[in-house]
Amino acid sequence: MAEGIRAVQYGCGPIGLGVTSLAAHRKDIELVGAVDIDPEIVGSDLGEMADLDDKLGIVITDDAGTLLSEVKPDIAFHTTGSSFRNVYSQLEDIVRAGVNIVSTCEELSFPYKREPDLAAQLDSLAKENGVTVLGTGINPGFLMDTWPLSMTAVCRDVEEVKAVRIQDASSRRLPFQKKIGAGRTPDEFQNLIDEGTLRHVGLPESTAMIAAGLGWELDEITEEIGPVMAESQVSSPHLTVEPGQAAGVKQISHGLIAGKEVVTLEFQAYIGAPETYDAVYIKGTPNMEVVIKGGTHGDIGTAAMVVNAARRVVEAPPGLLTMKDVPVVVCTAGSSYAGYSK
Amino acid sequence: MAEGIRAVQYGCGPIGLGVTSLAAHRKDIELVGAVDIDPEIVGSDLGEMADLDDKLGIVITDDAGTLLSEVKPDIAFHTTGSSFRNVYSQLEDIVRAGVNIVSTCEELSFPYKREPDLAAQLDSLAKENGVTVLGTGINPGFLMDTWPLSMTAVCRDVEEVKAVRIQDASSRRLPFQKKIGAGRTPDEFQNLIDEGTLRHVGLPESTAMIAAGLGWELDEITEEIGPVMAESQVSSPHLTVEPGQAAGVKQISHGLIAGKEVVTLEFQAYIGAPETYDAVYIKGTPNMEVVIKGGTHGDIGTAAMVVNAARRVVEAPPGLLTMKDVPVVVCTAGSSYAGYSK
Incomplete structure (x- = not known):
């Protein structure tokens, strides 16, 4: 433990708690504090939670301020929200x-399109305070951005990039099945979309x-979401989902240059999907087709990306x-890292 | 052209010439010179060659020295040999x-195991001269090191990593088929191994x-090579290959800790392989199986890695x-980069 990166769970x-659960088993990380605003859990032990x-x-x-100033951790694992603007003041306090x-924070994974001014402000603040800020996770953060980008390294040129994530939700927990709208009528499904509770955040990012990685200037990013009936x-x-009800959700993001679709990201999660997998398709020289058989575990994956990115x-x-x-972010479970400092 | 990284083909x-051929079509690279010691081609135009x-x-x-001092390129694409020790003086001259x-240079892709002193010497020299040196390619450089490492990012822990590259040589050029020993008798094949002309360089690297990426201390790296009959x-x-002749080659590298194999890299190229593909198998939490369907084009891939890594x-x-x-190295064909400097 003593040789790990000293981390606060924020x-x-x-x-x-998924991040905590993973980090607690890792010798390269030493958990040294935890923050939350929920009165129900403040005062509880992080391990029990x-x-x-x-x-x-x-x-x-x-009291994040007191904790951070007393404990002086190397890093904070920040896991409070999807909206960059909503969590900005928390990030600012940690950086200061x-x-x-x-x-x-999904929107922090690539904030330059949606919130360029706020991103520039956080960048300046981080530099002033000598710290680094990174938004990551499995999606966004890896499967639909870093991984497809990394596969273009072997290409002479690239015309189009498509990433697909298909999940059969049959074996997932009930909260996940509800989250993707399984069993809803078309009207109910549309209500969930309108309320904003169904949309996965991060595809435009x-x-x-x-x-940006490929040096392309997109004219437009559009997004669509609807049920898989x-x-x-x-x-x-x-x-049980009856015919005519939603089995789950399908969400697609399109990146366009001069009316031509050059980036397509497609996410489907529904009960009864014939196969679970992640895939990257590159149209270029050469074409590439890369598949993660059986897909990637979302909960483990996101926690792993956070912890593995710490170093x-x-x-x-x-x-x-x-x-x-x-x-390149890699699994650092086998490492112990002493004396990290800038 | 004027906005590209200014590169000399060394x-x-x-x-x-594969690198040149690729770079010549790229707006992010401007070729500004070429070096070779072969009197047969000195004086020829690089484009014609x-x-x-x-x-x-x-x-x-x-005359590399005069060229580099007059042209002052941003980068050299160095493609002269597989042995780090043999090409060291060339690298030194470029760095100076x-x-x-x-x-x-395959052994330069990760020289710290075979040539730690020479690697440290080159590192110091590069720092003194304010330049960066990188060994890359598709294998070594990507398929059997960077790519498998990058896939561990989503893992909580990793026990074993295996990378496999299987190539059906049937549709490849005759020189490639000869290089892998296709059509040789077992004795002839063994002679090629003993001469050192058949071995692919880079698996131990x-x-x-x-x-190193995973923070593991290997006790031993062993390598085996033999025919696929x-x-x-x-x-x-x-x-045509008759029964009892070699259809091609199989080469495997084993990385061991306390007698347990934790890294396995397997390369097979032979006429009649049922499928061409690259794959990564990770034993860990979770297990991962990732496949590049149809494999990765070796010649394009290596040239692409070199050019894409330039930025x-x-x-x-x-x-x-x-x-x-x-x-993360990505395809930079869509980019133009002006005014690079350290």
């Missing part, structure tokens, strides 16, 4: 405390990151970085 | 001229890079780097 919801076998001896506090950040009855251990972030020059700017 | 054999439609107006010279290097008659447009090398801090240390 945000103790399901994603944050994360369902670990033992307490971690880390009490969740709502001189602490590096890996965040699962990944689209913009791919374009059940054609026959499909069921999981948790629920890169601590080592990187100060500023706001994106995944396309940092050296 | 070495005008088949690999170098690379079978381009037009001359490039670049005359191949054997203040020029960054991307090299296809890739093995060492994977281990034809069981029945197999043929290509160029030659990263020019932007990187000085020193000897390996692929695991540089930000």
Whole structure:
């Protein structure tokens, strides 16, 4: 433990506790504090909240400022929200405390399209304070941006990039099945879309990151979302979907140059999908087709990306970085890293 | 052209001319000189040698020193040999001229295991001269090191990494088929191994890079090479292989910790292989299986890696780097980069 990167868990919801649960088993990370604003869990032990076998001896506090100044961690695992604007003040406070950040905030993964001014402001602040900020996760952060980009390295030229993530939701937990709208009528499904609770955040960010990485100037990014309708009855251990109901969701982002679609990101999660996989298709010289058989575990993957990126972030020059700017993130579970400092 | 990275082609054999041929079509690269020691081609136009439609107006010279000092390129594409020790003095001269290097020298891709002292010496020299040196290519450089490493990012922990490259040589050129020993008797095949002409260079380097990236201390790296024997008659447009002759080659590198194999790299190229593909298998949490369907074109891939890495090398801090240390290399064909400097 003593040789690990000293990390504070900032945000103790399901994603944050997933990060904690993973980090607690890793010798390259030493958890040294936890922050949340929920009065229900403030004062609880982080290990108990994360369902670990033992307490971690880390009490969740709502006073981030005091914790960060007293503990002086190397890094904060920031897992509180999807909207860059909404979490900005939290990021600012962490940066001003001189602490590096890996965040699962989806819009932070590539904020230059949606929030260029706020991104520039955070970049300046990070540089002033000598710390590095990175938004990552599995999607956005890897499967639909960094991974497709990395596969273009072997290409002489690239015309189009498509990334696809197909998940059969049959074996997933009920909350996931509900989240993707399984079992809803078309009207109910549309209501969920209108409420904004169904949309996966991050496809436009990944689209913009791919374009930026390849040196492309997109004219437009559009996004569509709708149900995958059940054609026959499909069921999981948790629920049964009748024909005419939604089996799940399909969401696609299109990146366009002069009316031509050059980046396509397609996410489908529904009960009864014939196969679960992630894939990258590159049209170029040569064409490439790369498939992750059986797909990638979303919860483990996001927690792993956060923890595995910690070393890169601590080592990187100060500023706001994106995944396309940092050296290849790898699993650092087998490593112990002593004495990190800028 | 005027906005590209200014590059000198250092070495005008088949690999170098492949790089030239690719670079000549790219707006992000401006070829500004060429070096070779072969009197047969010194004085020839680089474009003619690379079978381009037009001359490039670049005359191949054997006086690297004068060329580099007069032209002052941003980078040299170094493609002269596989042995780090054998090409060291060339690298030294380029570095002393203040020029960054991307090299296809296989042993340079990860020289810290075989030649740690020479690697440290080159690293110091590069830092003194403010330039960056990187060895890359498709194998070593990507398929059996950087790519498998990058796929571990989504893993909580990793126990074993295996990378496999299987090529059906039936449709390849005759020189490639001869290179892999197709049509040889077992004795002839063994002679080729003993002469050292058959062995693919780089598997131990890739093995060492994977281990270093994951923070593993290998006790031993072993390598084996032998024929894939034809069981029945197999043929290509160029030659027919009888049963009992070699259809091609199989080469495997093993990385061991305490007697347990933790890294396995397997390369097979033979006439009649049922499928051509590249694959990564990770045993860990979760397990991963990733496949490049149809494999990766070796010649295009190596040239692409060299050219696509140019931007990263020019932007990187000085020193000897390996692929695991540089930000994700992507296809930069769509970009133009002006005014690169350290």
